[in-house]
Amino acid sequence: MGPKELAQLAEELKVDLTVAGPEAPLVAGVADEFLARGLSLAGPVQAAARLEGSKIFSKQFMRRHRIPTADFVVCEDLPAARTHLDRWGGPAVVKADGLAAGKGVVVASDRSQTEAALQSCFSGQLVGEAGRRVVLEQRLEGEEVSFHVLTDGKTVIPMAPTQDHKPVWDEDRGPNTGGMGAYCDDGILSENLYRRILDEIVFPTLEGLRSEGVVFRGVLYCGLMITADGPQVLEYNVRFGDPETQPLLFRLRGDLAEALKSLAGGSLREDMLSWEPGASVCVVAASGGYPGEYSTGKPITGLEEIEAGAGADGAKVFHAGTARRDNQLVTAGGRVLGITARGPDLKTATDKAYEAASKIHFEGIHFRRDIARKGLLRAHPL
Ligand code: AMP
Numbered sequence: 242m243g244p245k246e247l248a249q250l251a252e253e254l255k256v257d258l259t260v261a262g263p264e265a266p267l268v269a270g271v272a273d274e275f276l277a278r279g280l281s282l283a284g285p286v287q288a289a290a291r292l293e294g295s296k297i298f299s300k301q302f303m304r305r306h307r308i309p310t311a312d313f314v315v316c317e318d319l320p321a322a323r324t325h326l327d328r329w330g331g332p333a334v335v336k337a338d339g340l341a342a343g344k345g346v347v348v349a350s351d352r353s354q355t356e357a358a359l360q361s362c363f364s365g366q367l368v369g370e371a372g373r374r375v376v377l378e379q380r381l382e383g384e385e386v387s388f389h390v391l392t393d394g395k396t397v398i399p400m401a402p403t404q405d406h407k408p409v410w411d412e413d414r415g416p417n418t419g420g421m422g423a424y425c426d427d428g429i430l431s432e433n434l435y436r437r438i439l440d441e442i443v444f445p446t447l448e449g450l451r452s453e454g455v456v457f458r459g460v461l462y463c464g465l466m467i468t469a470d471g472p473q474v475l476e477y478n479v480r481f482g483d484p485e486t487q488p489l490l491f492r493l494r495g496d497l498a499e500a501l502k503s504l505a506g507g508s509l510r511e512d513m514l515s516w517e518p519g520a521s522v523c524v525v526a527a528s529g530g531y532p533g534e535y536s537t538g539k540p541i542t543g544l545e546e547i548e549a550g551a552g553a554d555g556a557k558v559f560h561a562g563t564a565r566r567d568n569q570l571v572t573a574g575g576r577v578l579g580i581t582a583r584g585p586d587l588k589t590a591t592d593k594a595y596e597a598a599s600k601i602h603f604e605g606i607h608f609r610r611d612i613a614r615k616g617l618l619r620a621h622p623l
């Protein structure tokens with residue numbers, strides 16, 4: 242459904258508030274359409290959604306507004322790319338310009354891998370048209386943090402810091418995925434770094450948009466690398482991250498619907514949301530073969546036991562890629578379930594999430610065994 246059809250449906254159903262979950266409708270302009278019809282929608286307009294919709298736009302935006310990010314060039318052919326690679330010398334990252342559901346980025350470990358990634362991008366093989374133009378950027382070293390804020394363009398509510406786990410296997414090995422698990426813990430960031438992220442990245446981003454005539458109303462997700470020189474932006478998303486949102490919302494205090502409604506109407510207040518003390522963890526159970534080829538339709542068992550034990554502090558299983566077939570729950574996607582738990586500390590939350598994960602079965606199931614390990618081993622905040 243396109244923006245017009247979605248708006249029409251919202252009118253027909255007399256919907257009070259629409260929340261745009263995925264990026265594609267936002268990039269297609271769903272917020273603009275709702276706004277024009279006086280409908281309430283939480284999510285940014287198309288001009289702001291370009292921060293996620295085009296890697297080239299977002300990198301050039303950061304350069305214009307001096308927001309810290311890796312050095313980069315835009316390339317459309319291999320010879321031009323080679324000139325820059327010669328100049329840099331070090332490892333590089335290849336990013337398809339357009340939306341690619343997490344598959345458009347290759348973090349290369351050497352020159353031949355970089356060139357192979359460039360070639361498969363330019364040829365349309367990697368992600369089709371989205372990859373005909375690429376951002377080639379320097380590879381940054383450090384730890385990644387996902388930092389979300391909720392904003393109506395004036396008021397900003399920073400959300401608790403989270404950390405995603407993109408590579409498919411333990412110890413961050415293997416190809417990147419949409420995210421194999423995440424945790425939320427205030428101990429990820431020092432107060433100083435938290436402040437720097439707001440002052441050097443979040444506020445300049447919102448101010449930069451404003452100076453270009455764009456008001457951002459929605460969730461701004463800054464995917465950061467915490468380098469020796471401080472926080473740098475790897476990417477922006479214009480929506481809640483997956484799987485970061487599962488642990489994030491597990492610690493949420495307040496009425497999210499009311500906050501999103503106020504955000505859409507431009508009357509967000511800082512005191513609308515706060516965060517439960519403690520920590521939360523989400524472990525993603527994926528289909529055998531994911532992020533490559535995988536098959537679906539595998540029966541899933543073990544959920545009843547977890548759901549029976551679910552209380553205020555129990556584990557909860559979020560469905561990502563499931564379906565019902567003949568009254569049986571089956572797999573229907575690459576990332577199948579997000580097993581989420583909260584606790585007074587990260588260790589308790591992690592143990593609970595893994596205890597629940599161990600009860601779930603389907604043919605080919607795999608999940609990382611080290612979600613939150615970086616947090617558990619960290620002696621001091623970043
Ligand atoms: P992106 O979609 O731009 O966030 O890229 C996906 C993932 O690739 C990120 O979460 C990082 O793990 C990795 N990545 C992206 N850009 C860089 C970079 N410049 N240096 C190192 N890793 C990167």
Ligand code: GLY
Nearest residue numbers: 405420482483484
């Ligand atoms: N977990 C990263 C994303 O949602 O894009």
